[in-house]
Amino acid sequence: MKVFLLHPDRDFWIKxxxxxxxxxxxxxxxxxxxxxxxxxRTLERERAKNPAAAPPSFASDQxxxxxxxxxxxxxxxxxxxxxxxxxxxxxxxxxxxxxxxILYRQQVLADCLAQPEVVRxxxxxxxxxxxxxxxxxxxxxxxxxxxxxxxSVKALKLHVDIxxxxxxxxxxxxxxxxxxxxTRFFAMLREELSDDYLATVEGHLTELELKHGVLETARLGKxxxxxxxxxxxxxxxxxxxxxTHSRRTSxxxxxxHPRDEAGFRALEAIRGHGINGVANAAAQSSEHVKSFFTxxxxxxxxxxxxxxxxxxxxxxxEPVCFPEPLAxxxxxxxxEGLYDVSLAQHLDERVVGNDVDAEAKDLLVITxxxxxxxxxxxxxxxxxxxxxxxxxFVGAASFKANVCAGVFTHYKREEDETMESGKxxxxxxxxSAIARQLIPNAMLLCNxxxxxxxEREGSEIARQIVRALLAKRIKVAFVTHMYxxxxxxxxxxxxxALFLRAERQEDGARTFRLHEAPPLPTSYGEDxxxxxxxxxxxxxxxVAGG
Numbered sequence: 001m002k003v004f005l006l007h008p009d010r011d012f013w014i015k016x017x018x019x020x021x022x023x024x025x026x027x028x029x030x031x032x033x034x035x036x037x038x039x040x041r042t043l044e045r046e047r048a049k050n051p052a053a054a055p056p057s058f059a060s061d062q063x064x065x066x067x068x069x070x071x072x073x074x075x076x077x078x079x080x081x082x083x084x085x086x087x088x089x090x091x092x093x094x095x096x097x098x099x100x101x102i103l104y105r106q107q108v109l110a111d112c113l114a115q116p117e118v119v120r121x122x123x124x125x126x127x128x129x130x131x132x133x134x135x136x137x138x139x140x141x142x143x144x145x146x147x148x149x150x151x152s153v154k155a156l157k158l159h160v161d162i163x164x165x166x167x168x169x170x171x172x173x174x175x176x177x178x179x180x181x182x183t184r185f186f187a188m189l190r191e192e193l194s195d196d197y198l199a200t201v202e203g204h205l206t207e208l209e210l211k212h213g214v215l216e217t218a219r220l221g222k223x224x225x226x227x228x229x230x231x232x233x234x235x236x237x238x239x240x241x242x243x244t245h246s247r248r249t250s251x252x253x254x255x256x257h258p259r260d261e262a263g264f265r266a267l268e269a270i271r272g273h274g275i276n277g278v279a280n281a282a283a284q285s286s287e288h289v290k291s292f293f294t295x296x297x298x299x300x301x302x303x304x305x306x307x308x309x310x311x312x313x314x315x316x317x318e319p320v321c322f323p324e325p326l327a328x329x330x331x332x333x334x335x336e337g338l339y340d341v342s343l344a345q346h347l348d349e350r351v352v353g354n355d356v357d358a359e360a361k362d363l364l365v366i367t368x369x370x371x372x373x374x375x376x377x378x379x380x381x382x383x384x385x386x387x388x389x390x391x392x393f394v395g396a397a398s399f400k401a402n403v404c405a406g407v408f409t410h411y412k413r414e415e416d417e418t419m420e421s422g423k424x425x426x427x428x429x430x431x432s433a434i435a436r437q438l439i440p441n442a443m444l445l446c447n448x449x450x451x452x453x454x455e456r457e458g459s460e461i462a463r464q465i466v467r468a469l470l471a472k473r474i475k476v477a478f479v480t481h482m483y484x485x486x487x488x489x490x491x492x493x494x495x496x497a498l499f500l501r502a503e504r505q506e507d508g509a510r511t512f513r514l515h516e517a518p519p520l521p522t523s524y525g526e527d528x529x530x531x532x533x534x535x536x537x538x539x540x541x542x543v544a545g546g
Contacts, residue, residue, distance in 0.1 A: 001192055001292045005181045005299045006091075006391070008104050012299050015094040061093055063430075067409040067447070068382045072342040076312055077305030084308070087301035095389035097403045099325040105391020106322045107179035112303045113310060118173050123300045125166050129293030132158035133286075145279040146268075152282035153208045159289045160201055167193040208282060230277075306392055309341075313395065318344055318351065323388040324400035328441040331475060331496075333358035333381070337397035340380040341387070344395065352512040353396065354380070356500070362470055363497040364477040367486045367519040372502025373512035374479045375447055381477055382407060382445050404443040404475065408434050412448040423452035431465065440473040447479045459485035470496075486519035 006012045065071060070092065078085035096102060112119045133155055167189050174186035218226035313320055319337050326332055337353030344351045354377055358364060366374045384394040385407055410431055413423070427450055438444065450458035459482045466489075469476050480486055490499055501517035504510060 001188060001289075003185065003292070003295045003299050005108050005185060006105060006302065007096075007101060008180065011295055012302075013094060013096075014090050063411075064093075064382075064407065064409055067411045067445070068379055068386070069342040070383075070386075072345050073309070073383065074305075076341075076345050077309045079308040083297075084301050084305045087298060088305040091302040091305070092386050092390050095386055096391070097328065097389065097405060099327060099403060102325045102389060102391050102403070104179075104181060106393075108181040109303055109306055109391060109393070110322070111177045111179045111182050112307055115173065115176055116307050118169065118176070119300065119303060119307070121169060122166065123297065123304055125162050125169075126293045126297035126300060129159060129162045130290065130297060132162065133290055144268075148283050149208065149279035152279065152286045153205055155286045156201075156282065156289065157205050159286070159293075160198060160205070162293075163193050163289075164198060167198075208278065310393065313341070313344060316344060316350060318395060319353070319397045320393045321396055321398055323384070323394050323396075325388055326400060326402040328403050328405060330402045331360055331362050333361065333364075333401045335384070335396045335399045335401075338377075338380050338384060338399060339395045340376045341383050341395040342379065343376060351395075354514050356498075356514070357516075358498045361496055361498040362473070362475045363466065363489070363494065364500065365486050365489055365497065365519065366477065366479045366500045366502070366514065367481070367483075368500075368502025368514070368517075369504040369510060370481075372504060372510045373514065374502050376512065377500075377514055378445055378447055378477055378479050382409065382443075385443060402441075402475075404441060405439050406437070406442040407445070408438065408442060409445045410434060410447070410449050411445075412451060424450065427452060428461075435465075438469070438472070438474055441475075443475045443477070444469060445477050448481065449478070451481065455482050455484050458482055459488065463488060483519060483521045487521075490518050 003011070070089075074085050074088040074092070077088040135155075135158060170186040170189040170193075174183070174190070177183060177186065217230050220226065310320060318339065318341075334357050336355050338356060339351040339353040352373065354373070366377065368374060380395065384396065384399055385401060385404060387394045388399065388401060389403055410427075413426065431449070434444065446462075450461045452458070453461075462478070462480070462482065462485050466476055466478065478485075486499070489497055499516065499518055500514040501519065502510070503513045503515060
């Protein structure tokens with residue numbers, strides 16, 4: 001059985017380097033380390049067979065998390081659940097570049113938003129299925145076949161009960177779901193978990209309890225040792241056969257003395273040889289069912305995180321929409337009311353959104369007043385891109401953009417007293433590391449890059465880097481106060497460039513809105529000076545006058 005709710009044709013594809021938390025979670029739930037290692041090797045083989053399906057690469061996850069404040073977003077999705085937090089992190093950083101898969105997830109998420117209680121019921125059953133493993137007891141290295149069999153049968157009986165309830169949900173709720181993902185999922189449950197199949201499984205599990213002992217056959221091998229042990233099904237005797245059974249039984253029998261410990265050990269070894277194959281088959285069946293519950297929990301956890309975030313945003317009256325993903329070659333960005341979803345988690349009031357129309361634009365230069373919303377807008381762009389490529393809704397009234405082969409950020413950093421070289425050297429090293437990872441159709445978000453040196457030098461460095469990136473089909477969004485840089489690009493009248501400027505009213509008030517406008521030679525730093533120091537100056541004057 002396969003879940004296939006995040007991908008139409010495979011299990012949840014996790015970015016290399018983010019897999020360990022998945023397998024740690026499996027271990028915490030009582031997973032078999034050998035089965036986990038097999039899963040890891042299977043994942044590597046699948047990637048080797050289909051390298052084109054690998055998720056996009058991102059710059060340093062730590063830098064991306066810091067610059068876009070992703071932790072705030074993941075916490076909102078988690079709602080206090082550590083597993084949901086980890087799944088949200090892996091899901092967002094393992095985004096897909098396939099527009100088909102993005103639309104597939106959007107349809108599944110739309111079903112989740114329409115039927116949240118049903119989705120939560122299914123998630124609860126997945127958790128119950130994983131807890132059944134713990135309830136069945138743990139195994140230790142060297143466990144005897146009899147112990148393995150008892151434990152596996154107990155786990156499978158618990159699993160069958162949960163699968164019955166899962167099938168019942170499929171019977172009752174399937175018609176309310178419209179997405180191809182859930183339609184296939186419910187059809188799979190009804191087809192593979194039919195009443196006849198479940199009844200047959202329950203019958204086999206009852207037999208495997210071996211309440212009437214073990215009937216097995218073997219052949220004699222070298223040294224008169226047994227080989228080719230096979231456990232045989234015991235036919236239920238009729239009442240007439242039970243009455244005459246003892247008189248008609250042929251063959252040899254023996255009885256062990258109650259104190260014959262060696263005899264009991266020998267008999268237990270024979271029994272173990274016989275049921276070893278049965279125990280292994282039962283254990284593998286239990287692992288198979290558990291892997292289904294593991295993946296069901298993992299994939300639904302991502303959608304539960306989306307539900308939690310959606311509920312928070314809607315409760316605040318913030319707009320959300322399903323974006324329109326375009327092919328990587330169709331360079332575009334158009335949005336209405338685009339806002340910073342992470343910032344919305346910190347404010348009681350609604351966040352100011354912005355409209356942008358960057359059709360066929362691969363360079364966005366953002367200038368304007370200090371603290372006018374430039375960095376917030378840049379962050380909203382990055383968040384919307386990641387959320388779209390994860391198959392989520394985005395924080396906007398409408399949004400469309402081409403998918404990117406990767407999202408990278410280069411933000412200014414605070415002074416580090418432990419640095420052995422200057423800030424400019426540190427910025428250049430980070431940009432060099434990013435450049436080594438950049439591939440065509442990627443996106444780079446720069447926030448006040450190379451402002452640590454004088455404007456002439458910083459502008460020239462940035463200009464050459466941006467030109468080189470554009471030549472390699474890298475989409476660049478650059479927030480800057482360097483007039484020489486912004487004005488230089490503006491004078492070139494590039495058809496593929498868009499210039500946005502943060503709005504400032506005549507009285508110096510910021511609206512936090514951006515409009516298409518040419519760069520100005522000032523960012524109104526005196527406004528910030530007056531805002532910060534005017535109260536202090538007035539206070540000092542009052543004290544002096546007193």
